[in-house]
Amino acid sequence: MVRVRQERAEATRQAILDGAATAFDSAGFGSTSLTDIVRHAGVTKGALYFHFQSKESLAEALVEEQFLAVNPPSTTVLGVQSLIDRSHQLAEELRVNVRVRAGVRLILERGLLGDADPAAYNEWSEQLREALAFAQGRGDVRPEVNVADVAVYVVGAFTGIQITSHVRTGRADLHDRLADLWRLLLPTIVPARRLHRFDPEGSEELRAGFAAIAD
Numbered sequence: 669m670v671r672v673r674q675e676r677a678e679a680t681r682q683a684i685l686d687g688a689a690t691a692f693d694s695a696g697f698g699s700t701s702l703t704d705i706v707r708h709a710g711v712t713k714g715a716l717y718f719h720f721q722s723k724e725s726l727a728e729a730l731v732e733e734q735f736l737a738v739n740p741p742s743t744t745v746l747g748v749q750s751l752i753d754r755s756h757q758l759a760e761e762l763r764v765n766v767r768v769r770a771g772v773r774l775i776l777e778r779g780l781l782g783d784a785d786p787a788a789y790n791e792w793s794e795q796l797r798e799a800l801a802f803a804q805g806r807g808d809v810r811p812e813v814n815v816a817d818v819a820v821y822v823v824g825a826f827t828g829i830q831i832t833s834h835v836r837t838g839r840a841d842l843h844d845r846l847a848d849l850w851r852l853l854l855p856t857i858v859p860a861r862r863l864h865r866f867d868p869e870g871s872e873e874l875r876a877g878f879a880a881i882a883d
Contacts, residue, residue: 688726689770734771746802756870
């Protein structure tokens with residue numbers, strides 16, 4: 669019985685997070701009420717307060733999930749193609765995962781309201797820098813390239829691209845626009861003799877995985 673109660677409690681918690689994500693993704697933090705959240709979640713306010721103290725604590729939980737989507741634990745992404753693939757994986761999360769979308773929106777809103785937390789973006793930039801430094805060490809990135817600057821640029825470019833794609837097409841063209849980014853960037857950081865090794869649209873394995881999920 670204890671296990672059954674625990675499973676039910678966890679299912680309720682997940683439903684609340686899904687409901688909050690749907691509400692935040694649709695209307696933002698300021699325009700979302702607890703009533704909106706319980707309506708989307710299909711639970712009572714009592715159940716919500718059992719798991720989360722406030723709307724703010726719900727937002728924190730979703731931001732943390734977004735942080736993990738950008739910076740997965742115990743994951744080492746090394747090499748140029750791995751970076752390209754990881755960026756497309758994150759793009760797909762934004763397309764299909766409402767929790768990730770809500771977390772991104774919440775972080776952006778905080779920044780606009782003067783309460784920005786750069787932790788997720790700083791960690792992401794550092795992961796990219798490490799991966800690019802590894803690639804540079806084996807000759808896949810030009811020796812004169814400042815990999816720290818490129819890492820910060822990619823994080824900023826991805827953020828802008830995904831916002832623009834959201835506004836223009838509901839992120840339907842996000843993978844295409846991300847491929848454009850890599851097509852423009854790769855010739856400036858990769859030696860010409862090695863450029864053919866990298867696919868801006870993602871590796872064949874990555875695209876096959878996306879196709880399998882779609883089917």
